[in-house]
Amino acid sequence: NAGVTQTPKFQVLKTGQSMTLQCAQDMNHEYMSWYRQDPGMGLRLIHYSVGAGITDQGEVPNGYNVSRSTTEDFPLRLLSAAPSQTSVYFCASSYRLRETQYFGPGTRLLVL
Amino acid sequence: AQRVTQPEKLLSVFKGAPVELKCNYSYSGSPELFWYVQYSRQRLQLLLRHISRESIKGFTADLNKGETSFHLKKPFAQEEDSAMYYCALLTGNQFYFGTGTSLTVIP
Numbered sequence: 001n002a003g004v005t006q007t008p009k010f011q012v013l014k015t016g017q018s019m020t021l022q023c024a025q026d027m028n029h030e031y032m033s034w035y036r037q038d039p040g041m042g043l044r045l046i047h048y049s050v051g052a053g054i055t056d057q058g059e060v061p062n063g064y065n066v067s068r069s070t071t072e073d074f075p076l077r078l079l080s081a082a083p084s085q086t087s088v089y090f091c092a093s094s095y096r097l098r099e100t101q102y103f104g105p106g107t108r109l110l111v112l
Numbered sequence: 113a114q115r116v117t118q119p120e121k122l123l124s125v126f127k128g129a130p131v132e133l134k135c136n137y138s139y140s141g142s143p144e145l146f147w148y149v150q151y152s153r154q155r156l157q158l159l160l161r162h163i164s165r166e167s168i169k170g171f172t173a174d175l176n177k178g179e180t181s182f183h184l185k186k187p188f189a190q191e192e193d194s195a196m197y198y199c200a201l202l203t204g205n206q207f208y209f210g211t212g213t214s215l216t217v218i219p
Contacts, residue, residue, distance in 0.1 A: 097205060098163075
């Protein structure tokens with residue numbers, strides 16, 4: 001049981017580049033979510049999904065896209081990276097919405 | 113609008129002393145509140161949630177709807193309690209996290 005995995009661990013992008021942050025879980029969890037963590041801001045929800053084929057926006061969705069074609073995977077796409085997207089990104093999953101959320105190790109993104 | 117407020121960024125207590133980490137929330141409905149903890153070099157993990165009314169690692173938290181608070185308490189702090197603590201509010205399908213409190217327990 002790998003739990004929640006995220007790749008890459010660290011990434012440097014130039015302004016305007018696009019990339020996909022990968023998130024996968026092997027626990028058959030329905031609820032998956034993406035957060036960004038910035039100094040002094042705590043974790044802020046970007047997008048979430050309550051099941052395969054269903055996604056919705058969180059608190060800070062602008063500049064990001066998600067899809068949930070399978071229960072296991074929930075990739076986060078940066079369409080055109082901006083320096084303001086420099087952050088640490090966490091993926092999380094839970095069996096149901098109100099159950100324990102399990103977090104991934106995080107992806108540190110630097111946009112130059 | 114800030115829905116979860118943790119007023120203390122840093123908190124230091126001596127080993128064996130009581131500790132209280134403050135959390136206030138803003139929500140007009142019935143809140144669901146959680147405490148998450150991140151120990152050094154570990155992933156963020158659930159500590160406790162108010163609906164369970166449980167005590168985990170000696171920590172408890174009581175929901176006070178009148179004061180809109182969900183403070184985390186432990187009567188006798190241990191060195192292994194040193195960590196970053198986040199209060200979180202669930203409204204609808206979305207979680208809102210506070211900015212966190214870094215707790216240091218001094219030996």
